[in-house]
Amino acid sequence: MKRDEAIQELRAARKELQETLADFSEEDYLRANAIGKWTSKDLLAHVASWDEEMVRVLQTFPMPGESVYTYAISDRNKFAAWNEEQVALRREHSVSQVIAEFEGARRDLIQVIEGLTDAVLNRSRMTSWGVSATGFELILAQAARDRENAAQVRSYRKKMERWARARKTLSAKRKTKN
Structure with a gap:
């Protein structure tokens, strides 16, 4: 694989995720339990935190010697504790703040990748x-991860469509009873 191909893959996956979020209202972003126990805003915070972590990790690749971190992320339960911690750090942020971080983190990640060579990216x-x-x-x-999250948002959208149909049917039934 080449660096530019990897960047294109990253951009295509992000576009897929962004398209699933197109025309979401603030209410849609803030609805509880939209994506598991998270809101859609929480999901974006989660994605942004992983992009930021990838920036930190990839920045160690051109350095000599082993990568050294002053912290460790536990991969127990698919990183559940770290994911929750990262989402909690952003929970009080507005939807627009989280979207800005989500977009900025990906820009930063791509910028870091663009500064690395194929040889460096092939290092383990x-x-x-x-x-x-x-x-x-x-x-x-x-x-x-972006594609997986896009699938989760598509599932949420289908739920929203079912809820809207159910409300419409219920409303029609109530009108016919009156």
Whole structure:
């Protein structure tokens, strides 16, 4: 794989996620339990936090020696504790603040990747969660995460459509009874 191909993959996956969020209202972003126990805003905070973490990890790739972190992310339960911590840090932020971070974090990630060569991205380095991975593997994992999250948002949209139909049917039934 080449760096530019990896960036295109990352951009395509992000576009897919953004398209699923198109025309969401603030109410849609803030509805509880939209994506599991999270709101859609929480989901964007989660995605932004992983983009920011990838920036930190990928910045260690061109450095000599092993990657060293002053913290460790536990991968227990699919990173549940870290994910919750990151979302909680952003919970009081407005929807527009979280969207801005979501967009900015991806711009920063792509900028870091653009500064790395194919040879550097082919290196295997230790991550902050204690797993060795190449830069390309990390980039593709981010793209896969975006696609997985897009699927979750599509599922949420289908639920919203079912709720709207159910409300319409209920309203029509009430009108015929009166």
